[in-house]
Amino acid sequence: MKLEDLKPQINTIISDGTLAVDQKLYNICKILEENISYYDWVGFYFKNGDKNELKLGPYVGEPTDHVIIPFGKGICGQVALSNQNFVVPDVTLQENYIACSITVKAEIVIPIFKNGENIGQIDIDSKTIDPFTESDEQFLEFVCEKVSQIL
Incomplete structure (x- = not known):
């Protein structure tokens, strides 16, 4: 499936007034993971209050021990x-990488901005080396822009 083909589904989730924010975020993760073959773990991290750390939000994929990530540590x-x-084409070549699983080969992280402030991010792991393109970046920027509207 082409990334562009998923935009209407993202818009539908965002505009669904019957769903709580966390359910919308989970549904977005699920759609991405199910429809993009090289998106093997999809999740959101958000700034944890006034602390200089990120806290794991809704995600789809293997469980992770990385529920809290200090600013500056790892890709997130x-x-x-x-x-x-x-964008990390090959995590084995990245010095400041937090390994979630030995099967992860690549990672992409796109920040979410609200009123000009970085409030979180979408994080995607892939079991494929170097799968992410400029199209992935642009599509995920669209997703993050939509997500910022419900936060």
């Missing part, structure tokens, strides 16, 4: 500080 922690997309 680096995005919390840099406010920029981070």
Whole structure:
């Protein structure tokens, strides 16, 4: 399935007034993981109150021990500080990487902004080396923009 083909489904989830925010976020994770073959773990991390750390939100995939991630640690922690997309084609070549599973080969993290502030991110792990393209980045930026509207 093409990434563009998922946009209407994302819009439908976002605009569904019957769902709680966490259910919407979970449904987005589920749609991405089920429809994009190389998205093997899809989840959201959000700034944990006033602390300089991220807290795991809804996700789909193997359970993770990384429920809290300090700013600066791992790919997610680096995005919390840099406010920029981070694409890792091969996690074995990344020094500041937190291994969630030995099967993970690549990762992409896109920040979520609300009123100009980085409040969280979408994090995607892949069991495929170097699967993410500019199209993934653009699509996930769209997803994050939509998500920011319900937070």
